[in-house]
Amino acid sequence: xxxxxxxxxxEIRKDFPIxxxxxxxxxxxxxxxxxxxxxxxxxIDATVEYYSQHNANPHRxxxxxxxxxTEAFEGARSKxxxxxxxxxxxxxxxxxxxxxxxxxxxxxxxxHVKTGDLIVLTMMEHHSxxxxxxxxxxxxxxRIEFVGLTxxxxxxxxxxxxxxGQSPSIVAFTHCSNVLGTINDAARLSARxxxxxxxxxxxxxxxxxxxxxxVRAMGCDFxxxxxxxxxxxxxxxxxxxxxxxxEEMEPFQSGGDMIxxxxxxxxxxxxxxxxxxxxxxDSAGAVGLGAAVDYLNSIGMKRVRDHEMALTAYALEQxxxxxxxxxxxxMNAKDKGGVVSFNMGDIHPHDMASLLDEExxxxxxxxxxxxxxxxxxxxxxxxRASFYIYNSxxxxxxxxxxxxxxxxxxxx
Ligand code: PLP
Numbered sequence: 001x002x003x004x005x006x007x008x009x010x011e012i013r014k015d016f017p018i019x020x021x022x023x024x025x026x027x028x029x030x031x032x033x034x035x036x037x038x039x040x041x042x043x044i045d046a047t048v049e050y051y052s053q054h055n056a057n058p059h060r061x062x063x064x065x066x067x068x069x070t071e072a073f074e075g076a077r078s079k080x081x082x083x084x085x086x087x088x089x090x091x092x093x094x095x096x097x098x099x100x101x102x103x104x105x106x107x108x109x110x111x112h113v114k115t116g117d118l119i120v121l122t123m124m125e126h127h128s129x130x131x132x133x134x135x136x137x138x139x140x141x142x143r144i145e146f147v148g149l150t151x152x153x154x155x156x157x158x159x160x161x162x163x164x165g166q167s168p169s170i171v172a173f174t175h176c177s178n179v180l181g182t183i184n185d186a187a188r189l190s191a192r193x194x195x196x197x198x199x200x201x202x203x204x205x206x207x208x209x210x211x212x213x214x215v216r217a218m219g220c221d222f223x224x225x226x227x228x229x230x231x232x233x234x235x236x237x238x239x240x241x242x243x244x245x246x247e248e249m250e251p252f253q254s255g256g257d258m259i260x261x262x263x264x265x266x267x268x269x270x271x272x273x274x275x276x277x278x279x280x281x282d283s284a285g286a287v288g289l290g291a292a293v294d295y296l297n298s299i300g301m302k303r304v305r306d307h308e309m310a311l312t313a314y315a316l317e318q319x320x321x322x323x324x325x326x327x328x329x330x331m332n333a334k335d336k337g338g339v340v341s342f343n344m345g346d347i348h349p350h351d352m353a354s355l356l357d358e359e360x361x362x363x364x365x366x367x368x369x370x371x372x373x374x375x376x377x378x379x380x381x382x383x384r385a386s387f388y389i390y391n392s393x394x395x396x397x398x399x400x401x402x403x404x405x406x407x408x409x410x411x412x
């Protein structure tokens with residue numbers, strides 16, 4: 001196939017200090033982007049600049065530094081909000097996708113879900129989008145149904161439709177699977193779930209970093225994602241929530257900044273989004289995330305998606321020619337994010353990842369926080385290569401060479 005990169009990967013790589021280093025004397029080929037991405041210098045510099053020049057507690061003071069810190073923090077919120085076509089009131093800072101999903105579980109779930117209610121999830125969810133709902137179901141007496149998958153690793157649409165017929169109260173699904181790479185049609189699924197009377201919770205941890213996102217077009221009630229999977233710092237993430245729902249929702253955590261007034265007899269809540277941001281926030285993390293959004297915008301999210309699609313198509317083609325490799329999930333790059341999970345013969349994925357590491361190739365191995373999916377596919381673990389803007393066709397060639405070496409070592 002044509003190896004045409006739609007991005008200037010050589011130029012992009014220069015922006016990432018960590019990609020200049022070697023691992024075990026080899027060029028670092030970083031293919032663990034679904035776990036966390038690397039940070040460009042612009043993001044590192046933005047957090048250093050914030051701490052060196054503007055640091056104070058946002059919203060708390062009238063002195064110059066506090067005003068500058070507030071401006072930097074709120075400026076970052078505006079950048080993230082327009083990145084997903086949301087308003088700033090609907091863009092809540094959290095610690096990451098996991099905390100965002102827990103916020104919905106507590107804020108909406110506690111006061112709306114009743115005994116016998118149905119929560120619909122899918123068999124391709126990350127534990128972060130399973131366990132909060134299991135705890136909610138345990139607490140309220142609700143029940144959970146998981147939408148099954150087709151042989152190709154896509155959602156079983158008939159099953160989804162049957163479950164919508166049972167009027168669920170919550171439908172929570174991933175936009176892009178962190179294991180199979182499957183991209184779900186979030187707009188269509190959200191529209192159907194809403195017609196069934198449910199609120200829709202979309203896990204965008206693996207989609208927002210990799211493709212254009214428009215929450216209005218998606219029509220979901222909530223969208224959760226993490227900064228560290230999109231070039232930003234760890235410990236910062238976002239929950240988008242539709243304003244009308246956020247207005248009527250109870251706070252998640254409570255304390256400073258989320259209140260309007262506190263008396264000995266009770267308290268009233270701050271306006272959106274602050275009602276959901278209790279305590280001192282990770283303002284440096286937010287500023288870093290704002291810089292990450294600037295960096296991604298300077299490339300363009302459509303180009304990011306096109307680049308990853310080209311890499312994924314190439315990786316799928318190479319792997320399907322490679323004897324003994326089983327690839328999981330859709331085999332058409334159009335249906336898939338930049339995630340390729342695989343197993344080779346009986347080689348345990350941890351052994352595979354260690355062997356590849358010796359060649360400088362970083363991949364993830366394990367159950368990928370998706371044990372129900374592993375059980376469904378009847379495998380204990382998988383290896384996973386996942387791509388981002390600084391990966392090239394050469395990186396995939398390096399992966400394939402390392403896989404050939406592994407095959408020889410294990411005498412397959
Ligand atoms: N959802 C998906 C699909 C993920 O891949 C991940 C992380 O791998 C998460 C949620 C949780 O993200 P975080 O650990 O950043 O909260």
